[in-house]
Amino acid sequence: xxxxxxxxxxxxxxxxxxxxxxxxxxxxxxxxxxxxxxxxxxxxxxxxxxxxxxxxxxxxxxxxxxxxxxxxxxxxxxxxxxxxxxxxxxxxxxxxxxxxxxxxxxxxxxxxxxxxxxxxxxxxxxxxxxxxxxxxxxxxxxxxxxxxxxxxxxxxx
Amino acid sequence: xxxxxxxxxxxxxxxxxxxxxxxxxxxxxxxxxxxxxxxxxxxxxxxxxxxxxxxxxxxxxxxxxxxxxxxxxxxxxxxxxxxxxxxxxxxxxxxxxxxxxxxxxxxxxxxxxxxxxxxxxxxxxxxxxxxxxxxxxxxxxxxxxxxxxxxxxxxxx
DNA sequence: CTATATTGGACTAAAATGGTCCTATATTCA
DNA sequence: TGAATATAGGACCATTTTAGTCCAATATAG
Numbered sequence: 001x002x003x004x005x006x007x008x009x010x011x012x013x014x015x016x017x018x019x020x021x022x023x024x025x026x027x028x029x030x031x032x033x034x035x036x037x038x039x040x041x042x043x044x045x046x047x048x049x050x051x052x053x054x055x056x057x058x059x060x061x062x063x064x065x066x067x068x069x070x071x072x073x074x075x076x077x078x079x080x081x082x083x084x085x086x087x088x089x090x091x092x093x094x095x096x097x098x099x100x101x102x103x104x105x106x107x108x109x110x111x112x113x114x115x116x117x118x119x120x121x122x123x124x125x126x127x128x129x130x131x132x133x134x135x136x137x138x139x140x141x142x143x144x145x146x147x148x149x150x151x152x153x154x155x156x157x
Numbered sequence: 158x159x160x161x162x163x164x165x166x167x168x169x170x171x172x173x174x175x176x177x178x179x180x181x182x183x184x185x186x187x188x189x190x191x192x193x194x195x196x197x198x199x200x201x202x203x204x205x206x207x208x209x210x211x212x213x214x215x216x217x218x219x220x221x222x223x224x225x226x227x228x229x230x231x232x233x234x235x236x237x238x239x240x241x242x243x244x245x246x247x248x249x250x251x252x253x254x255x256x257x258x259x260x261x262x263x264x265x266x267x268x269x270x271x272x273x274x275x276x277x278x279x280x281x282x283x284x285x286x287x288x289x290x291x292x293x294x295x296x297x298x299x300x301x302x303x304x305x306x307x308x309x310x311x312x313x314x
Numbered sequence: 315c316t317a318t319a320t321t322g323g324a325c326t327a328a329a330a331t332g333g334t335c336c337t338a339t340a341t342t343c344a
Numbered sequence: 345t346g347a348a349t350a351t352a353g354g355a356c357c358a359t360t361t362t363a364g365t366c367c368a369a370t371a372t373a374g
Contacts, residue, residue: 005362009268027319040365047321060372063319076271110287111166114233118275130267162331184350197334204352217341220350 008083010037011045015079016131018055019071025064045083052082071127077119079127165240167194168202172236173288175212176228182221202240209239228284234276236284 013035018026026034032042046065050057056068067074170192175183183191189199203222207214213225224231 004268007363012268029319038364041363043320044364050320057320058372059318059320059370061318061374063372065320110282111161111169114279114282117278121274122271125267125271164332186350195333198332200351201333207351214351215341216339216349216351218343218349220341222351 004080005084007041007045008080010035010041011049011083012076012079012130013037014042014045015049015054015067015071015074015127018065018067019074019127019131022067022071025058025062025066027064030064049082052078054078054082067127071131074127075123076125076130077122080122161237162241164198164202165237167192167198168206168240169233169236169287170194171199171202172206172211172224172228172231172284175222175224176231176284176288179224179228182215182219182223184221187221206239209235211235211239224284228288231284232280233282233287234279237279 014031014037017031017034028043028046029039031046032039035042046055046057049055050065053068054074055065057063057065171188171194174188174191185200185203186196188203189196192199203212203214206212207222210225211231212222214220214222
């Protein structure tokens with residue numbers, strides 16, 4: 001169903017929470033209590049997210065996690081990259097080469113291109129948007145040339 | 158990874174093939190030979206697709222399958238609906254109600270809205286587009302009000 | 315030295331996925 | 345009627361992915 005995993009969903013919650021606590025360092029326990037997700041799961045996710053560079057960590061007493069960039073500059077695509085690997089709609093589109101159907105296919109490339117458009121659109125959704133979503137999100141136009149880094153979500157208040 | 162399943166990918170291939178054979182009825186064996194996918198798998202997929210109404214079937218000698226609508230009117234969203242259930246980016250967005258995080262969440266709705274935009278954009282990609290993709294597909298704008306049935310892919314020659 | 319944290323990994327149960335196969339039924343034609 | 349060809353509707357299984365928990369090691373502060 002073109003869906004993201006539940007862990008990615010949780011990860012988003014965690015990041016949104018950290019965005020609201022930009023100043024302080026939050027321990028995994030703090031986060032778990034705030035977002036109402038079991039501690040072990042939060043720990044696992046924070047480790048993953050930290051490994052991707054989206055958050056920074058500090059060990060020891062009074063240690064914890066915080067965003068390593070301002071929330072405006074963290075996109076939905078960044079989150080997917082961190083928790084699910086690169087956004088790719090088909091297996092073809094990640095392996096990019098050895099598909100035993102290539103000759104008769106002609107479809108792979110379409111899904112690939114759709115995937116690229118979606119990725120770009122997700123790059124335009126920031127952590128702030130995810131925390132306080134607009135009335136609705138714009139529609140992907142999958143038929144005209146993509147504009148690489150157009151601009152970030154335009155609804156910001 | 159925001160990906161579609163391999164079976165859905167295969168299903169797309171099959172539908173694109175049927176679109177090129179609009180006139181005749183194609184048996185599962187015909188299709189399997191044409192798209193280079195194992196017969197049992199093709200049979201399974203055709204049954205699923207037929208159940209969804211995208212293709213019509215006829216039994217008996219000289220029976221087979223054909224599209225039940227012109228390929229222009231079959232969208233990528235239709236294919237996903239047929240083979241993976243409704244396009245929904247999060248589990249939340251399908252159950253639409255009982256999420257034990259609802260209080261602290263605020264994120265679910267953002268992903269839900271993004272999902273809706275993506276769905277609409279996929280509705281604008283036809284089977285013809287999937288068969289002969291344009292140079293690139295437009296980018297989803299996830300920040301402005303959605304336009305329900307705007308128009309179908311504009312690159313058609 | 316002890317408390318508190320993260321780090322990095324192993325581990326398990328449950329579910330989804332991909333794929334095959336079998337029986338029943340419908341249709342055509344000789 | 346009977347044989348051949350198709351779909352219909354399942355069951356079934358192996359493998360992978362997902363979600364979730366837990367443990368030993370390390371770093372930090374007091």
